[in-house]
Each structure stands twice: as structure tokens, then as C-alpha cells.
Amino acid sequence: VTFFLVSSVAKMLFVFTMTMVGVALLTLAERRICAWMQDRMGPNRVGPQGLLQPAADGLKNIFKEEAMPAQADRALFMLAPAVAFTPALLTFAVIPFAAPLPTPWGDVPMVVADLPVGFLYILAISSLGVYGIVLAGWASNNKYSLLGGLRASAQMISYEIAMGMTAVAVLLLAGNVTLSQVVARQQEAGVWFVLPLLVGWIVFLVAAFAETNRVPFDLPEAEGELVAGYHTEYSAMKFSMFYIAEYSNMVTASALMTSLFFGGWDIPFTTWDNAAPWTVAKTLATLGMFLAKTGFFLFAYIWVRWTLPRFRYDQLMALGWKVMLPLALGYLALLATAIWYLHAVLDWPYGRKFALALFGLNAVLFLVLGWGVDRGRIVSGSVAGRRA
Amino acid sequence: MAITVKVMRRPTREASYLRATLSGMALTFRHIFRPKVTMQYPEETSTRDWRMADRWRGTHRMLTDEQGRAKCVACGLCPQICPANCIKLVPGEDEEGHRYPLIYEIDEFRCIFCGYCQEVCPEEAIHVGWHYENAEYSRDRFVYDLERLCAQTHPVSTLWDPSDPRGE
Numbered sequence: 408v409t410f411f412l413v414s415s416v417a418k419m420l421f422v423f424t425m426t427m428v429g430v431a432l433l434t435l436a437e438r439r440i441c442a443w444m445q446d447r448m449g450p451n452r453v454g455p456q457g458l459l460q461p462a463a464d465g466l467k468n469i470f471k472e473e474a475m476p477a478q479a480d481r482a483l484f485m486l487a488p489a490v491a492f493t494p495a496l497l498t499f500a501v502i503p504f505a506a507p508l509p510t511p512w513g514d515v516p517m518v519v520a521d522l523p524v525g526f527l528y529i530l531a532i533s534s535l536g537v538y539g540i541v542l543a544g545w546a547s548n549n550k551y552s553l554l555g556g557l558r559a560s561a562q563m564i565s566y567e568i569a570m571g572m573t574a575v576a577v578l579l580l581a582g583n584v585t586l587s588q589v590v591a592r593q594q595e596a597g598v599w600f601v602l603p604l605l606v607g608w609i610v611f612l613v614a615a616f617a618e619t620n621r622v623p624f625d626l627p628e629a630e631g632e633l634v635a636g637y638h639t640e641y642s643a644m645k646f647s648m649f650y651i652a653e654y655s656n657m658v659t660a661s662a663l664m665t666s667l668f669f670g671g672w673d674i675p676f677t678t679w680d681n682a683a684p685w686t687v688a689k690t691l692a693t694l695g696m697f698l699a700k701t702g703f704f705l706f707a708y709i710w711v712r713w714t715l716p717r718f719r720y721d722q723l724m725a726l727g728w729k730v731m732l733p734l735a736l737g738y739l740a741l742l743a744t745a746i747w748y749l750h751a752v753l754d755w756p757y758g759r760k761f762a763l764a765l766f767g768l769n770a771v772l773f774l775v776l777g778w779g780v781d782r783g784r785i786v787s788g789s790v791a792g793r794r795a
Numbered sequence: 796m797a798i799t800v801k802v803m804r805r806p807t808r809e810a811s812y813l814r815a816t817l818s819g820m821a822l823t824f825r826h827i828f829r830p831k832v833t834m835q836y837p838e839e840t841s842t843r844d845w846r847m848a849d850r851w852r853g854t855h856r857m858l859t860d861e862q863g864r865a866k867c868v869a870c871g872l873c874p875q876i877c878p879a880n881c882i883k884l885v886p887g888e889d890e891e892g893h894r895y896p897l898i899y900e901i902d903e904f905r906c907i908f909c910g911y912c913q914e915v916c917p918e919e920a921i922h923v924g925w926h927y928e929n930a931e932y933s934r935d936r937f938v939y940d941l942e943r944l945c946a947q948t949h950p951v952s953t954l955w956d957p958s959d960p961r962g963e
Contacts, residue, residue: 443826443827443828444823444824446829447831447832447833714822715816715819777813
């Protein structure tokens, strides 16, 4: 029991530090990559290649004066940044990030809490993050903030469903809601779930962008219309907390996507990393792989942000309810039927052949969908124009 | 409640979001590796694409003769023409009848850098400079006296020449 406590605390510290350092570097990466995409240099003055810029920003924000709007709801106003920030970190607790680490006292699974209800826990916690945003919008006593908060909640409700539906597809395939089992299932077959669940992954990706309030779904802050949305009235470190929350949400969403669809800490094309006996080298290699995959998705977040314009609000809602939800539901039904057919009628066990058969189905679906989307019919100009 | 917005009827080819998105992403990705246009200012002060104009009018400089004395003869034309009234000149005269400035001060805070003083100067003594880095730690350092004006070493501005309007 003592060992369990000590190792859990050590893992918590490790994950917390990793996430916070990751978030700090991510703010820098965001600014530098956006600068490069615009043929600029970006912040490169503080420290080598600007690596100490996040520290300088943090220091500045801590020393700045905190403005409190006169008519704000003080308690909620203070609480909101913390509420926005905590769920993002909580989610990370169930994500397995490396192969088990051998110690003299036994193998330590590299996940803070390998909950048997891992995925349900994620669904429960990840939607809590929006409370911080809504509370911030409400407590600021500012019309723009309130609109931002309302948008955030509407958006979260709309896309959470599609996200959950596609994730259910993962669970159908994995047959388990524990994330470490989901990862193990992908390693056994040697095929990541992104192939047999290609369309599901795309839906999940879009929903994940919406859930993290990133461009093209950053309607809650929409600076063109809402000043800065829900954090208009915030300053100094409280403002910074919202940024940290946003970036931790990105880290978590990327890590989740890695775990659900991209084999977690699995190193592709090899099997030596998946089996006992565990060694420190295996743990480090798989940790590196996990970070690389997560990093790629984080880069994709930044990449998309500096490429795409923002949706209009009615387009956002139309996409969420009229496209994503039916798509996710239909996909789930189709996939469940396919899995049932392969499993019960043809009596195949889950394995490479099973996965590739599903991939075939998905490829066809993907082409049909791609053709449909590419006609420009899905996100149309407006409600009035959709009759075209 | 339907929101009505003006909708452009575009050919399908132009309204294909998937292709547009992907080509946009490819474009931004390519730009990551393109050479950057930023000039790293304190280290670099001019690049091939950015240099100061020859007619740049910056802080003043007083030219001196071979003996290191200011060329100024205290004729009083520059304080006369100065639209910002930033030049303070008290003329003096030595035993041989040569006029020279007893006090010559330019308040660079009042100066609007029009360059009239350089244009009007019959002795080509006072010039506006080809110079822009003027930071100081106190306000009174911005009143340049004669000694300081003579000690400036930056190149001087080439003013517009009516006989050569295009600077050829």
C-alpha cells in the first residue's frame, strides 16, 4: 500500500510537471509556429530561441495588477479560472503514457489512475471544463462575456454528443472502457484504431477542436465580435489561467486522441515494446513515442488555427446538429452492425484481419463522405441559402 | 427564426471546403520553411529589403571647419525659419569681427525635423542627420548644445534638390 501511494504521488507529480511544462512550451510553440507561417521570426529574445519566454510571460502576469469589475460576482469571478483549469488536468489521470516501469518493488503501470471506468471518467470530467467558461462569462457581469459563456456551453453540448458517439465506437472495438485496455487492444492487433475507425476519428478530431474552443470553433472568444468573449474582464494571472486551461485542454485532447486512435504509447511496426519483461529503456522509448504522437496533434492544433477562419455561429450549430450528430449516430449504428456481423456471423476474433475489414468499410465511407463534403453542401452560406 | 445572409452562388469548384482546407494547410505548412522577412534590429540595422532613405531627417549635427570650430556664423537664419521655434542662438563677435554662436541649442523634443535649418544655412553648418537612435535617460539630455552638435559623427541628410527632383 505504501508503495502504491508513493508511486502514485510520484506519477502525479510527473504528469503535473509534464503537463505544465508542456503547456508553457506550447504557448511558445504557438507563437513561434504562427510567426513562421507568416514569414516572421516570433519571440526569440528571452533565452535560446525564446525558450524562456513562457517564464517571462508568467512572471509578468503574476506581478500585474488584477482588475476586478465593480459589479462582478466576486466569488464566482475568482472561482471561474480555477474551475476552467482543473478538469483539464484531471482528465490526464487516466491516460496511460508509457510502458510499465519495473522497480524493485514491482512493475508500476505508467498511468496515474488506471480506473476501470476510465473512459466514462473522461466523458464526465471533460465536459466540466465548460463550467469555468460559463461561470467566467456570468460572473463578469459583461454582455460580451456572457455571450461568450453562452456560446461555449451551447457549443460544448452540441459537440460533446458527437465526440461521445465516436468514442463509443472505439469502446465497441476495444470491448473495454479502461484506457490501458484500449491501448493494449490496439497493440495486440498491431493495427491502431485509426484504421478501422477512420471516419470516427475524423468526427472525433473535429469534435475535439470544438471541445477545446480552438479555431475554427473559438466562438466563445471570437475577438471580432465579443471583444475577448468570456475572459474580457480578466487580467493578470487569472487571465493567464484561462490560457493555461485552454492549452491543457489541448494537451489532454491530443493525448486522448493518441490513446484512443493512435495506439497510445505503442511504437509502430514493432512488438518488442509491448510485452513483458518491462525495462526502463522500454518505458523511456514508449514515453518518447507517446510524446511524439501527442506533440504531432498539438502541432496540428496550431497548424489548423493559423490556417482556417472561424465559423459563423449558425454554421457552427448547423455543423454540430445537422452533420456531426447524424454522422456520428449513423456511423455508430453501421459500425456496430459491421462488428456484430464479423464477430457473431463470421465468427472472427478481433485481430489484424478484423481490423482491416473494418478499414475497408471505413475507406469506402470516407470516400463517399469526402465527395459529399467537397461539394460544399455541408457548411453552406446560411440557413436561407441552404436550399441551393 | 431564420437568419438571412447574402449568399454568393459560387461554382462547386470554389465552394469545396475539403480541398480548400487541405490546400490552405499545405500553404501554411510550406511557409514554415520559407525565409523570414524579420530584420533582427539591434544586431542588423539594414537589410537588402530595408534601408534608410538618403533624405532621412534625423537629429542634428553641426559641421566643423579644419580647426574644429563650428562653421556657424550666427547669422540667425535658422532660428528665424524654424517653424517649431526650437533653436536658441545668441550671437557673439570676436576681436577680428568674426561672428560666432555664443549659445547654440536645439531642443530635439520641439523639433519637427522639417530640415529647413539645413536648407536655409548659408555656411552648410547645421544639418539634419541620417540617424534615428536617440534614447536618453533624462529629458534635459534632449536639448543638444553646440558642443554636442559638433561632436555628432553620423552622416548628414541629403535634402531634396529642386534642380534634381528625383534624386538622380
